[in-house]
Amino acid sequence: MTGTEERDQASAGRGVSRRRLLGYAGAGATLGAAGFAGGVGTARAVESGSDPAAPDRHPFHGTHQAGIVTPAQERMHFAAFDVTATSRAELIVLLRAWTAAAAAMTHGRPVGGGAPLPYDAPPADTGEATGLPPANLTLTFGFGPSLFRDEHGRDRFGIADRQPAALRRLPHFPGDRLAAERSDGDLCVQACADDSQVAVHAIRNLSRIAFGTAAMRWSQLGFGRTSSTSTGQQTPRNLFGFKDGTANLKAEQPALVDEHVWVGAHDDPRAPWLGGGSFLVARRINMTIESWDRTSLSEQERVVGRDRSAGAPMSGGTELSSPDFSAKGSDGQPLIATDAHVRLTHPSRNRGVRLLRRGYNFTDGNDALGRLDAGLFFIAYVRDPDKQYIPMQTRLSREDGMREYLTHTGSGLFAAPPGVRQGGFVGETLFA
Amino acid sequence: MKHPAVTAALVGALALPALAACTDSTTARGGGDPRTITVAAGDTSCDLSADRAPSGNLVYKVTNRGAKVTEFYLYGEDGRRIVGEVENVGPGLSRDLVLNVPAGTYIPACKPGMVGQGIRSTFTVTESESESESESGSGSGSGQTPATSGATQQQIDRATARYHRYVQKQSEDLLAGTRRFVAAYTAGDDNEARSLYAPTRVHWERIEPVAESFGDLDPRMDLRQADLEQGQSWTGWHRIEKDLWPPRSGYTALTSKQRAAYGDRLLADTRTLVTRVKRLGFTIDQMGNGAKSLLDEVAKSKVTGEEEAWSHTDLYDFAANVDGARAGFEDLEPILARKDATLKDQIEQRFTDLQKVLDRHRSGPHGFVSYTTLSQAQVRQLSDAVNALSEPLSKLTAAVTL
Numbered sequence: 032m033t034g035t036e037e038r039d040q041a042s043a044g045r046g047v048s049r050r051r052l053l054g055y056a057g058a059g060a061t062l063g064a065a066g067f068a069g070g071v072g073t074a075r076a077v078e079s080g081s082d083p084a085a086p087d088r089h090p091f092h093g094t095h096q097a098g099i100v101t102p103a104q105e106r107m108h109f110a111a112f113d114v115t116a117t118s119r120a121e122l123i124v125l126l127r128a129w130t131a132a133a134a135a136m137t138h139g140r141p142v143g144g145g146a147p148l149p150y151d152a153p154p155a156d157t158g159e160a161t162g163l164p165p166a167n168l169t170l171t172f173g174f175g176p177s178l179f180r181d182e183h184g185r186d187r188f189g190i191a192d193r194q195p196a197a198l199r200r201l202p203h204f205p206g207d208r209l210a211a212e213r214s215d216g217d218l219c220v221q222a223c224a225d226d227s228q229v230a231v232h233a234i235r236n237l238s239r240i241a242f243g244t245a246a247m248r249w250s251q252l253g254f255g256r257t258s259s260t261s262t263g264q265q266t267p268r269n270l271f272g273f274k275d276g277t278a279n280l281k282a283e284q285p286a287l288v289d290e291h292v293w294v295g296a297h298d299d300p301r302a303p304w305l306g307g308g309s310f311l312v313a314r315r316i317n318m319t320i321e322s323w324d325r326t327s328l329s330e331q332e333r334v335v336g337r338d339r340s341a342g343a344p345m346s347g348g349t350e351l352s353s354p355d356f357s358a359k360g361s362d363g364q365p366l367i368a369t370d371a372h373v374r375l376t377h378p379s380r381n382r383g384v385r386l387l388r389r390g391y392n393f394t395d396g397n398d399a400l401g402r403l404d405a406g407l408f409f410i411a412y413v414r415d416p417d418k419q420y421i422p423m424q425t426r427l428s429r430e431d432g433m434r435e436y437l438t439h440t441g442s443g444l445f446a447a448p449p450g451v452r453q454g455g456f457v458g459e460t461l462f463a
Numbered sequence: 464m465k466h467p468a469v470t471a472a473l474v475g476a477l478a479l480p481a482l483a484a485c486t487d488s489t490t491a492r493g494g495g496d497p498r499t500i501t502v503a504a505g506d507t508s509c510d511l512s513a514d515r516a517p518s519g520n521l522v523y524k525v526t527n528r529g530a531k532v533t534e535f536y537l538y539g540e541d542g543r544r545i546v547g548e549v550e551n552v553g554p555g556l557s558r559d560l561v562l563n564v565p566a567g568t569y570i571p572a573c574k575p576g577m578v579g580q581g582i583r584s585t586f587t588v589t590e591s592e593s594e595s596e597s598e599s600g601s602g603s604g605s606g607q608t609p610a611t612s613g614a615t616q617q618q619i620d621r622a623t624a625r626y627h628r629y630v631q632k633q634s635e636d637l638l639a640g641t642r643r644f645v646a647a648y649t650a651g652d653d654n655e656a657r658s659l660y661a662p663t664r665v666h667w668e669r670i671e672p673v674a675e676s677f678g679d680l681d682p683r684m685d686l687r688q689a690d691l692e693q694g695q696s697w698t699g700w701h702r703i704e705k706d707l708w709p710p711r712s713g714y715t716a717l718t719s720k721q722r723a724a725y726g727d728r729l730l731a732d733t734r735t736l737v738t739r740v741k742r743l744g745f746t747i748d749q750m751g752n753g754a755k756s757l758l759d760e761v762a763k764s765k766v767t768g769e770e771e772a773w774s775h776t777d778l779y780d781f782a783a784n785v786d787g788a789r790a791g792f793e794d795l796e797p798i799l800a801r802k803d804a805t806l807k808d809q810i811e812q813r814f815t816d817l818q819k820v821l822d823r824h825r826s827g828p829h830g831f832v833s834y835t836t837l838s839q840a841q842v843r844q845l846s847d848a849v850n851a852l853s854e855p856l857s858k859l860t861a862a863v864t865l
Contacts, residue, residue, distance in 0.1 A: 400842065402846075
């Protein structure tokens with residue numbers, strides 16, 4: 032089978048896999064739709080030639096989009112776009128083209144299928160991922176509130192009546208210092224991979240495909256995952272030096288994922304199209320790294336509510352032990368402080384709601400004062416932001432001991448549509 | 464110990480005891496260092512990896528092996544005087560107790576469940592030639608005299624009492640200033656109110672961590688507009704600030720009735736603050752942490768010009784935060800001098816350096832120029848000076864409590 036051959040060749044040496052595929056996919060590219068680099072034909076070729084079970088790739092098609100419960104990859108490039116075109120047809124053409132390109136790239140194939148182009152033409156694929164394995168690339172798409180209605184409330188693409196009630200700009204939370212150039216957007220793409228170059232390649236090519244229909248509004252690189260979405264993964268550390276995401280929802284808990292992540296077809300009578308999808312909350316959270324580093328270990332552990340070395344709750348046990356919020360120390364004070372992050376975010380303190388977090392550590396160099404511009408690019412997938420994220424963040428922004436060291440500088444809420452069927456396109460149900 | 468390389472290193476160290484003792488860096492990681500003692504604290508046991516150690520900086524690595532929350536104490540020979548302690552160690556958790564311990568006999572104790580006398584044993588600290596750091600300070604010559612860490616209770620009491628007086632004085636000056644400010648503001652004398660605004664707030668900024676510790680007063684008195692949550696009413700200094708330095712467009716000035724309401728509220732809250740401050744007690748670690756967090760405040764919102772969004776009097780607040788940090792530091796200085804004179808000198812020098820940079824931006828005897836007149840290079844210079852001080856200052860608490 033082709034997939035096996037690909038793997039064998041890929042393991043024999045970098046560069047073999049993709050180059051070999053250029054020829055293969057090229058055969059299908061003659062069927063491609065004109066106009067976009069990533070044509071429909073490419074997708075066809077990919078579907079027939081891919082091996083979803085391969086260890087370094089995830090199937091693009093399915094009931095849900097990949098990149099949500101998929102085991103969190105090590106790197107991320109997240110981008111938000113504004114649609115510059117005004118017609119519904121153009122928007123759909125873009126989504127189809129994105130779908131084809133995404134299907135190709137997630138399987139390690141070049142955009143455009145590698146069909147030979149005239150020497151005087153620019154290559155269809157930008158080329159920097161040539162020779163790299165798929166690196167578990169997933170591309171997850173979302174629609175922002177502004178796609179449905181412009182700032183005057185006008186219907187932009189004939190979909191305003193389908194805007195989910197919960198898909199609104201997130202409210203202002205105390206302490207927010209949001210930059211418009213790091214917030215919102217009509218469309219978003221989360222590219223996650225185990226290789227930064229693969230993730231950046233994906234965003235770059237999608238952005239290129241979009242020119243004329245949509246323009247990049249902002250994008251964010253993340254260099255290290257800060258949560259696990261599978262029990263098979265180790266809990267990583269955030270830039271505070273603490274394990275993060277210990278109590279995250281995991282793919283191995285399908286009932287909980289159904290309850291807290293996937294939107295039900297009947298959740299919102301205006302938006303049955305979002306059934307099987309999810310809401311994506313993105314927050315760029317800067318850490319005041321320098322102040323944190325000057326903070327005593329006792330204060331750091333008090334603020335987090337876990338010990339730094341093992342990640343165990345301050346009430347004792349191991350990393351995976353349940354925190355005991357009633358346990359008290361000799362001074363009569365709770366071992367897990369009342370304003371500890373772990374206490375305020377715990378489901379038991381939030382009407383049982385949970386989030387699926389998928390955040391990444393980021394560093395964008397430094398600011399004008401020589402301080403690291405770094406922190407956590409928070410991503411969470413939730414079934415209902417009004418019940419899950421917003422109440423929790425309202426509370427955190429008021430009570431969390433950690434807020435002293437955090438500043439939210441970017442924000443976005445998007446509706447991530449359900450997965451793409453074979454031959455379909457991203458967000459098809461919205462336009463059906 | 465099984466590892467041949469480690470064994471070899473230990474043998475080498477033993478062969479040259481005098482040399483090895485001179486530098487900390489030659490001590491083997493884990494197990495090999497005679498000044499590192501592991502403590503397995505169970506529900507019915509308290510096992511120390513050694514019952515003796517050479518004097519100097521000792522590390523007790525305490526791991527709670529039991530099911531109850533535990534504590535570990537090192538008592539003096541009398542079994543009562545606490546030399547050092549770690550509290551509230553949950554089951555399975557580990558914590559380090561780092562102490563400077565002179566030669567003598569001590570009583571270590573684990574207290575599973577945090578009650579009773581604890582599970583005790585005897586621990587001998589032998590005289591060591593390499594005790595180095597603290598020898599000059601900590602009661603040398605008196606041999607057995609306890610004073611493990613140099614500071615006497617009298618010194619501690621003096622420091623905390625002095626700091627309490629400082630905080631109290633600032634709160635009283637704040638109240639007096641607020642009275643004049645509110646009177647001018649409610650009378651519609653905007654020029655007078657504007658000139659009193661920053662010089663009055665200085666008293667708040669000097670004791671900001673104390674004022675902020677009153678969770679109900681702080682948001683009412685010092686909340687910035689950007690920190691409001693939906694539906695929360697905005698009162699206090701910054702609400703009035705905006706009314707005195709209103710934005711050019713889109714702002715509705717407060718009526719005299721509203722002015723009176725906001726003014727009265729601020730005055731009443733300030734009175735409450737003064738009353739509460741009187742009743743406060745301070746510990747030296749609170750003082751050390753307070754000094755550190757004042758510098759954090761500077762770094763976070765003053766050096767960036769975010770605090771005084773309308774009046775741009777951020778440098779007053781900046782200088783006042785530094786004043787407050789220096790006051791706490793100076794009260795702790797006699798203790799620090801005995802424990803870590805190098806750190807004391809470094810902090811002192813950095814305070815001086817920072818003050819020099821700050822003084823370049825003075826305007827009049829007590830005032831400062833508007834934040835908006837600073838160039839990016841000047842802001843950077845201030846920020847660098849703050850960082851230079853913040854780093855050693857963050858070591859103050861541990862140094863005075865060790």
